[in-house]
Amino acid sequence: MRQLIFLAMFLPFVSMGQSTRQDSAQVFTYEEYMEVVMQHHPMAFQAKLKLESGDAYLQKGRGGFDPKLEGNANQKYYDGKQYYSYLHGGLKIPTWFGVELMAGYDNNVGYRLNDESYTPDLGLWNAGISVNLGQGMFIDQRRADLKQAKLMQQNTVQEQKLMLNELKLQASQAYYDWYKAYEKQNLLANNLSLVELRLLNLRESVKYGDIPAVDTLKASIQVQDRLLKFMEANLDLTNKRIWLNTYLWQDGFLPLEMDSTLVPQLSAVSTPPLIDVDATVDSHPEILLFQNDIRGVMIDTRMKREALKPQLQVKYNALGDQTGNGIVQDYTLSNYKWGATFAYPIFTRKERASVKLNEIKLETQESKLVLKKTQLSYKIQSVQNALNNAITQISVQERAVQMYQVLLDAEQNLFNAGESSQFLINTRDQNLLAARIKLIELYYTRNMLQAQLDYVRCNI
Incomplete structure (x- = not known):
């Protein structure tokens, strides 16, 4: 029933997979997935309630008049x-x-x-x-309460953004984990088919006396190794798919289960544009919350100073x-x-002491604000640098995969001509497999860094 609900909701939005996928597979893109999460996840509904609480705070403040x-x-x-x-x-x-x-x-x-x-x-x-x-x-408790209520309403808007920002990062992690597990499982499944086919060909060659029987033993060991790796990858894919399901809901109350025919697809990530770090930091919800906290302390300090009159x-x-x-x-x-x-x-000793304590609190909050801005600026720049580096690494690794493929093809041709050995073919194949897994890891790293960059910027 849960699968039927999910398919009814999302079949209009998914497109047929590429030719390299299974014919029955349907692509569930990151954008389609995030649209579902941000609209239907329980945390998204909780974030909406934040705004309602802000309106209630403001109504309460106005009630004093x-x-x-x-x-x-x-x-x-x-x-x-x-x-x-x-x-x-x-x-x-x-x-x-x-x-x-x-x-x-x-x-x-x-x-x-x-x-x-x-x-x-x-x-x-x-x-x-x-x-x-x-x-x-000039100010009394009634007016101070209304000012504080307006700040609370503004805070709930920023708190909503932070909640959705956290949800987006967690959901992105689940999707990209699913992508990595799927690509590894798909790669190992294809590789397992290739080594099994290679073993069958070797056994045929042994029958005609073209190669020694020991070569089939080496190929059998390779098949067993690939089978174990495939089983581990298949288990990891199953668990990652289950974890992804925890982010799929309908209207925040009904959990859904993703259909097994859906497959992931990464969106293209180009070199990110230069970011105005200062402007990004100044408009960040955490900074705005700090600033509102300082304004609240200033209102309270003003009230304390009124007691000196x-x-x-x-x-x-x-x-x-x-x-x-x-x-x-x-x-x-x-x-x-x-x-x-x-x-x-x-x-007025009590009153002067209260003012002094608030002034100390104000200076402390202002110091924390400066520190927070510096830390956010560093995080944005460091994640952006890491993302640029990952994109460069992908280009290098893609060329490496192509060269490993050329080496394997050449070694296979030499083997067919009787000028190579099964050991060298296995070595070339292992190197190619490791290079492709490394490329999958880099794709995963690149997209996770993009998600982290959006997170530190609070790009909702």
């Missing part, structure tokens, strides 16, 4: 009398500028009510503002009732209430 309704009622009845009745309702509206707007209504009556609490029969309306003239004038809050409320033509028409400047509060620690 939500208007707030309030109300309370307190009444007391005793001995058939209403001692007091306090009714209050109000609305508070915080603003970004640290000014809080207020409006409310009070209706207080009762036999034992405090004189200062009496209101007109229809109640008393009020509207006013509250302003911090010391601490909280005195607490001075002034409130003013205009009052009005409904005894005349209306609240607005009867409003007069003589009806108001106001208040002020003041507090200040004399020595």
Whole structure:
């Protein structure tokens, strides 16, 4: 069932293999594979949730500026009398500028009510503002929380990129491991067929007395050696295919199994263009996260410095009732209430120590940022150099494989003419096989270095 699901999804996207592949094989390219992984792997779904959490952080920060309704009622009845009745309702509206707007209504009556609490029969309306003239004038906890929430939202975007970047590298490793195992198994299978055919030809030659029988023993040993290597390669290919399946999912919840007829194919990798290392480092998600962390410390430091200021809050409320033509028409400047509060620690030792600790933390983070930029720059340049070197090595090894093939063909011709031996043919064949395996390793190394270069650059 899992195979059927997989084929139903991906048969439209795979192309028929090259002529050197089996006729029934279908090519599953790296690009097609990565498209499936980046869209359907559970880690890709987790990365999407990161953005949703960032939006939730921002919503939480903005919630500090939500208007707030309030109300309370307190009444007391005793001995058939209403001692007091306090009714209050109000609305508070915080603003970004640290000014809080207020409006409310009070209706207080009762036999034992405090004189200062009496209101007109229809109640008393009020509207006013509250302003911090010391601490909280330029920044307060509400504004700091919103700034931090915006940084958190930005961080989730970068964290999503890092998660997808890690997934891409791991998935690339699985694909290229599968490619290397497949190519080795395919190479050893072809080589095993050749040495078996060579053994059959030698046995025919022994029948006619053209060569000694001992040559068939040498060829038999070579067949056994190739058979063992083929069995090891076949086991490795099976395990690598199973591991590749762990990256194939549908909608992040249903694991899929790759059809056995699918085969890998490497994309052509040309010499990579020169990279602007400084620009790449400056836009790297890890650097942006560091910078946002520094900004967060700066916001916190600013809040700590606010504590060095005195607490001075002034409130003013205009009052009005409904005894005349209306609240607005009867409003007069003589009806108001106001208040002020003041507090200040004399020595501010605690506050100054908190500022100092944050300044030390800020300097530490800035130092780490410089170090991180240097390390990223080195990694990008070193991986790029290694990739360029691998591409050059491939060109050299391809020529070496061609020369080993010429030597083997020439030795086979000499053997057919009776001027060589089975030992020399086996030696030439082993050298050619080792050279081809080395070439497969270099192709693997080249593409893994390309994947690592994308990884250190966070090229998603």
